[in-house]
Amino acid sequence: SITLNQQDLSAFLWSVADLLRGDYKQSDYGKVILPFTVLRRIDCVLAPTKEAVLAEYKLRKEQGMPPAPFLRKASGQSFYNASRFDLGKLMGDQDNIALNLRAYIQGFSPEVRDIFDHFEFDTQIDRLAKAGLLYLVTEKFAKAPLHPDRVTNHQMGLVFEELIRRFAELSNETAGEHFTPREVIRLMVNLIFVEDDAALSKPGVVRTIYDPTAGTGGMLSVAEEYLTDMNPAASVALSGQELNPESYAICKADMLIKGQDVGNIAFGNTLSDDFHPGETFDYMLSNPPFGVEWKKVEKVVRAEHERQGHAGRFGPGLPRVSDGSLLFLMHLLSKMRPAAQGGCRFGIVLNGSPLFTGGAGSGESEIRRHVLESDLVEAIVALPTDMFYNTGIATYVWILTNRKPEARKGKVQLIDGSGFWQKMRKSLGSKRKQMGDADIATITKLFGDFTEAELARVFDAAGKEVGTVVVTAGETPPAPPEGGCVKLAPLSRILPNESFGYRTITVERTLRDDQGRVVLGQKGKLKGKPQPDPALRDTENVPLTEDVAAYFAREVLPHAPDAWIDPEKTKVGYEIPFNRHFYVFEPPRPLVEIDADLAEVTARIQAMLAGLSA
Known part of the structure; x- marks a missing residue:
């Protein structure tokens, strides 16, 4: 076997697709490749202690003791496998491959079996066996070099990310539901951590991070990477909940591979069944579904609002049933670590409607009233359109905290980041734009410096845009080029609540x-x-x-x-x-100029008509 880098590794795993072609639709490749990748990684992680675990299992069975705690200890991991099989041994009996593979899966500890249940791996075993592919696919994965001494947890996470992305591109119709673009996550993570950089770099720091709509775990992973890059000694505990079974399985597998406690990743609808009741966190991130109705959970949510009021999660008010995104905002409010215990900061992506839908006294307005009168809103950043895989609409990142620095108290910073993007080489679904590192850095700096700013767009004599400059309060805008002009538009505004x-x-x-x-x-x-x-x-x-x-x-x-x-x-x-705060009025041209233009056009038309009738 060989050591591969991450790109080669993804390509090696993806090459299984060649075996599946014809028997599987492209969009279903992931249903085989992802669970098998997880299986092989866990297989490799447990290989060094396999014999010890089997010996321990035999001993405890003979003593009539429950083996689980001893097996975890023997495996040196938070999980184990007590069957005599591993992927290598399965290769020895081609005729009974399906039966033995099932026995192998059954031998795992419950949290690992749960991952394969949510992948519906049993169905794939049947399907591959019927197509006569099960042995070939298993053999291919048995050769995949996924040992931890070759591939670190971090690399494994990136390989996973790459596979999920490829899989998401193939099944474009639903990709966006379970997948937030990496650069949007990076921007959000930068925003929630930037003011705390000094505190986070201290040795022995312990931080908790939560995502109530975890998807495949991207937000949690990026937040963890940021913290451990900055402070390798930091210890980060990740928690989350996810509704889609496949995304949940991927998220849980990703966390398991990284050595996180997967008991903190729950399956189910966050709004109707909160699996982290009474818990609070240091940081939170969420990209809830945009404009999705909450009729299915209406009864439960309404009951919590009416019976528990502010003691429950939905005290401030309820939004209209056609859009549940503000319910997630309130859910996050209820999970904030109290200010007296160090407080919390969180980021949530919302569409435009939570900004202004609903008049005075409506649920939406009452929720806005609650967060503004409680001085919890730190900033709102407008993102470019066409940033997400499944929608081109305008989106906004809200940053909320219950520990505002002195200078920010009583104020909200609005940042218009909608102009910071590059066109993608190849669009993915609705996603045609992406934010580069420089764009993320500019927005993060505007937020971190808590300053008002304008964007100066420089035009040459021909009216072509030749550059942009961020001009912060107190700076002089650039001088216009010969015959050209400079147009200023607000970029960052600071307003009282x-x-x-x-x-x-x-x-x-x-x-x-x-x-x-x-x-x-x-x-x-x-x-x-x-x-x-x-x-x-x-x-x-x-x-x-x-x-x-x-x-x-x-x-x-x-x-x-x-x-x-x-x-x-x-x-x-x-x-x-x-938008009202970023609108720039451009006065119309003087009437004299418009009249002159009209006269010239009229004269031209008359000349043409005269030519025709001649």
């Missing part, structure tokens, strides 16, 4: 009868007072930063002297009109 809030006031007008006389109330507290006219009732949104009476006197009374406010109907709302 209350600038996103408003009061919706209800403006009443006097009810008059047919003769135009004021109708007065007849009984109760309205007796003798003018009655309101429902047909003339109107609402106005008054920014929280303004005095309602002053606003009313200025904007309403001049047009309707008989109007008044019904204070009982006043509601407070919050919205984050992201």
Whole structure:
């Protein structure tokens, strides 16, 4: 056997596809290759202690003791296999390969068997056996050089990533659901760690990281890599939950291979069955599904909201049933380590609707109100469109924390990262753009420096864009080239929390009868007072930063002297009109120029018509 680098290793494992061609659809290759890769890696990891484990198993059986704890100890891992087989031994009996392979899988400890159950590996054994391929495929994997002394856990993670990506490209229709582009994860990880770099590089640091929509475990892996690169002595505990069985199996296998405690990776719907109740974490990352309805779990979620209120996860309010992404945001809020114990910072990717959907008093507005009035929102970063495999829509990374540095208290930083991208050589599904290292570094620096900034776009005399420069507050923009110009657009803005809030006031007008006389109330507290006219009732949104009476006197009374406010109907709302803060007004050209152009075009048309009629 040979030592391969990661690319060659992925290619070697992928070459199994040549055996499957014809009997399997391309998009199903992964269903064979991924579980077999996991099986071979675990096979190699357990090889050195195989004999010791079998001897221990025989001894404990004879003593009538439960063998599991002794077998874990003997294997030197958190898992073991008690069957007499390994992949090499299976090769010795071609006729009984299916039977023996099943016996081998059954010999694993429960957390490993669980991985193969969720891969539905049994089904693949049947399918390969029927096609007469089972022996050939197993033989190929039995030769794969996946011993830990040849391939480190980190490399193994990268090999896995590469296989998943290839597999995702082939079955493009669902790839995006279980796969967040690597550069989006890297940006998010940079943002949640950048302010803590000093604390994280101390020796003996222990940190917990959680992802409630873990997919194949990409976010957890990248976060762990970041921390261990920065501080090899750091110890990182990863937790997560995932709904898709195959993604769950991949995530769990990836964690097992890296030596993580796979008991922290749970299977199931995070919204209806939280498998980490009462736990809190130092850091969290999530890319929940965009705009997916939550009708299936509505009963459970509503019950938790109504019965437990703020003691449960969904205290602030419930979004409309057509989009559950804010439920994940609230779920994360409930998992934040309390500030008194060191606090928490998390990043979540959301589409545009959580920024502004829902008026004052709606579930969405109440959730925004909760996070802004509690001063939890640190920053929101707009990503380029066409960044995800299954959708081209605009997306935003929200960074929330309960331990804001002094300078950030009471403020939110908005960063428009939508212009930082390169076109991909070959698009993958809806993904046509990617962020390079320099783009990620620019956005991370703007966030880390907590500064306002503009983007200066430099145009030459012909009107062609020749470059861009980030101009932070207090710096001078670049000088325009000869005959060219420089256009400035906001890039980073820092705003007080209350600038996103408003009061919706209800403006009443006097009810008059047919003769135009004021109708007065007849009984109760309205007796003798003018009655309101429902047909003339109107609402106005008054920014929280303004005095309602002053606003009313200025904007309403001049047009309707008989109007008044019904204070009982006043509601407070919050919205984050992201694009409004980055809109740059370009004045139209002077009329004289437009007229001159029109005259010239008209003259040309008349000349042409004259030519035709001649």
